[in-house]
Amino acid sequence: MSTSDLDKIDAAIATAQAPGLEELSTGESIIPAAEIARLANEFFKAIPGTPPDATLSAVPAPLSSVSFAPAASAPVLASAPAPIASAPTTQIPSTTGLELSRSVPFAEMPSAAYTSPQLPSFASAQIPSPARAAIPVSAPQSPSFGFEQIPSFGFGHALPTESDVRSAFNSGSGFYFLPVFQAAPLPAANPSPVASAPATVQAPGSLPDLNLSAGFFDVHTIRRDFPILRERVNGRPLIWLDNAATTQKPQSVIDRISYFYEHENSNIHRAAHELAARATDAYEGARDKIRRFVNASSSKEIVFVRGATEAINLVAQSWGRRHIGKDDEIVISHLEHHANIVPWQMLCSEKGARLRVIPIDDDGQILLEEYEKLLSPRTRIVSVAGVSNALGTVTPAREIVQIGHRYGARVLIDGAQAISHMPVDVQALDCDFYVFSGHKMFAPTGIGVLYGKPDALAEMPPWQGGGNMIVDVTFEKTTYQPPPGRFEAGTGNIADAVGLGAAIDYLERLGMHNIAHYEHELLKYGMESLRRVPGLHLIGTAREKASVMSFVLEGYRNEDVGAALNQEGIAVRTGHHCAQPSLCRYGLETAVRPSLALYNTHKEIDKLVDVLLRLKSVG
Numbered sequence: 001m002s003t004s005d006l007d008k009i010d011a012a013i014a015t016a017q018a019p020g021l022e023e024l025s026t027g028e029s030i031i032p033a034a035e036i037a038r039l040a041n042e043f044f045k046a047i048p049g050t051p052p053d054a055t056l057s058a059v060p061a062p063l064s065s066v067s068f069a070p071a072a073s074a075p076v077l078a079s080a081p082a083p084i085a086s087a088p089t090t091q092i093p094s095t096t097g098l099e100l101s102r103s104v105p106f107a108e109m110p111s112a113a114y115t116s117p118q119l120p121s122f123a124s125a126q127i128p129s130p131a132r133a134a135i136p137v138s139a140p141q142s143p144s145f146g147f148e149q150i151p152s153f154g155f156g157h158a159l160p161t162e163s164d165v166r167s168a169f170n171s172g173s174g175f176y177f178l179p180v181f182q183a184a185p186l187p188a189a190n191p192s193p194v195a196s197a198p199a200t201v202q203a204p205g206s207l208p209d210l211n212l213s214a215g216f217f218d219v220h221t222i223r224r225d226f227p228i229l230r231e232r233v234n235g236r237p238l239i240w241l242d243n244a245a246t247t248q249k250p251q252s253v254i255d256r257i258s259y260f261y262e263h264e265n266s267n268i269h270r271a272a273h274e275l276a277a278r279a280t281d282a283y284e285g286a287r288d289k290i291r292r293f294v295n296a297s298s299s300k301e302i303v304f305v306r307g308a309t310e311a312i313n314l315v316a317q318s319w320g321r322r323h324i325g326k327d328d329e330i331v332i333s334h335l336e337h338h339a340n341i342v343p344w345q346m347l348c349s350e351k352g353a354r355l356r357v358i359p360i361d362d363d364g365q366i367l368l369e370e371y372e373k374l375l376s377p378r379t380r381i382v383s384v385a386g387v388s389n390a391l392g393t394v395t396p397a398r399e400i401v402q403i404g405h406r407y408g409a410r411v412l413i414d415g416a417q418a419i420s421h422m423p424v425d426v427q428a429l430d431c432d433f434y435v436f437s438g439h440k441m442f443a444p445t446g447i448g449v450l451y452g453k454p455d456a457l458a459e460m461p462p463w464q465g466g467g468n469m470i471v472d473v474t475f476e477k478t479t480y481q482p483p484p485g486r487f488e489a490g491t492g493n494i495a496d497a498v499g500l501g502a503a504i505d506y507l508e509r510l511g512m513h514n515i516a517h518y519e520h521e522l523l524k525y526g527m528e529s530l531r532r533v534p535g536l537h538l539i540g541t542a543r544e545k546a547s548v549m550s551f552v553l554e555g556y557r558n559e560d561v562g563a564a565l566n567q568e569g570i571a572v573r574t575g576h577h578c579a580q581p582s583l584c585r586y587g588l589e590t591a592v593r594p595s596l597a598l599y600n601t602h603k604e605i606d607k608l609v610d611v612l613l614r615l616k617s618v619g
């Protein structure tokens with residue numbers, strides 16, 4: 001391809017008016033469309049890695065029908081769920097040597113809970129109406145603009161001391177990263193050993209029936225909403241069983257975030273222009289969706305944070321520093337994630353307070369009578385997981401709150417592992433605080449929620465200072481926003497908050513009761529299937545469980561089991577799951593943790609069990 005050919009292409013691109021033109025003018029001469037196509041083909045063929053037979057037609061085809069043939073040797077996703085057999089195929093060359101196959105554009109696929117982007121439409125080209133133009137700058141037309149002013153609570157707390165920082169560094173228990181493990185060799189796959197098992201297995205004694213109405217729950221249709229589930233790993237279809245670590249995102253969430261950046265992106269609450277109003281409405285709209293989703297009484301009870309970890313730290317540092325003193329007590333349980341242990345330890349060492357731990361039984365259930373024995377007038381706060389991330393235990397959160405309140409304690413429920421698996425009603429729970437992370441409920445990372453009762457939030461001084469959380473600043477004095485703004489200093493994660501709102505829309509369309517019912521049946525099946533693997537020990541067999549099926553396999557290191565599963569395209573977590581004390585209770589340092597979400601299937605569990613049985617047959 002000559003330099004002059006490239007110049008012609010540049011010129012053609014620079015002056016192109018719209019796709020589909022028969023001819024393009026370079027300014028000097030008219031280039032026929034066929035010539036453009038020829039030059040473009042030359043151009044693309046000159047790019048390394050372009051399939052040799054990729055050809056552009058003279059008239060550009062719609063994007064959805066462009067087809068690049070895969071490289072001959074690259075594996076192609078043969079079993080991708082392709083609802084429309086005759087649909088055109090778009091092969092997306094990948095840098096890993098694998099080819100992604102998209103049978104039809106996602107937006108065209110039949111979808112369980114997502115048909116086409118139901119996004120707000122803005123009359124962006126409209127000339128402002130006189131009424132709108134008359135709105136003063138200080139009162140933009142967005143319903144969410146601006147927070148009301150309330151008197152300041154002031155900075156009542158001390159900065160962290162040097163010894164806090166030192167103990168935080170010293171208490172570290174290592175990183176998540178594991179050495180590279182050799183996957184144990186597997187014999188050839190047999191027909192699934194549990195394939196012959198009846199589809200509805202006998203309910204294992206440890207899981208009760210929930211008596212929820214099944215409703216409509218077509219998991220295969222739902223799976224089409226999650227593009228990453230078409231991915232292949234090590235030549236096999238991805239089986240994502242690491243949902244307790246993070247969940248995959250539906251197309252509607254991905255699209256909503258793109259839409260935000262394409263049409264709404266602005267900082268919020270502060271400017272008088274149109275995009276500020278759109279962004280503010282989208283952000284505050286998401287806050288209101290969260291309010292509805294957890295049944296809070298007002299969106300002012302919903303604080304955006306980075307995730308459950310930040311939410312707990314916020315309560316510990318703001319509420320805790322103000323209300324906890326020497327010899328006071330903080331109660332947690334033996335089931336907690338490190339995020340619900342370390343912030344309280346830090347507070348205890350700063351204030352001279354004590355951490356008390358509710359014991360669990362051998363199945364991983366909270367011992368309620370022991371809990372009550374720990375409580376006293378010195379108990380200031382109780383902080384307990386709604387669902388354990390290591391054992392899957394569903395804790396009796398309502399009773400824990402009631403009992404804690406009898407002793408005058410505030411109660412925080414860590415809902416990080418509960419929020420995507422069951423309906424949550426913070427008013428029915430009557431908890432003072434409820435925390436969760438967006439990324440564990442099909443929303444992006446970096447966004448999460450602290451719910452607080454109005455009186456609890458009102459007792460909390462600001463945590464971080466800066467923009468957005470203030471009403472008025474002089475060098476002499478600052479007045480703060482009321483909650484939630486006072487806890488959202490600086491520019492927040494606006495787009496991902498909006499993405500969290502879209503994830504909630506998605507979940508609400510499926511129905512949390514339907515999800516809970518489906519997952520409950522799936523978990524029963526999974527626990528029963530795993531019990532059939534010789535030498536497999538389940539860790540966490542509580543009567544009430546959600547999602548998590550931790551185990552160890554005799555004769556194998558947990559990391560090697562994880563590596564062997566990964567070779568088969570199955571993603572599980574191995575390690576301490578940031579819940580070392582929970583595993584320690586069973587004499588373990590690590591475990592293998594498959595964890596389920598609404599898009600997992602019985603067949604995926606069969607494949608998991610098949611690999612484990614094959615491992616045992618060679619081990």
Ligand SMILES: Cc1ncc(COP(=O)(O)O)c(C=O)c1O
Nearest residue numbers: 307308309337339389416417437
């Ligand atoms: C029960 C529980 N609490 C808190 C967290 C911390 O969540 P994040 O890392 O999203 O802040 C997790 C994460 O796994 C968890 O499972």
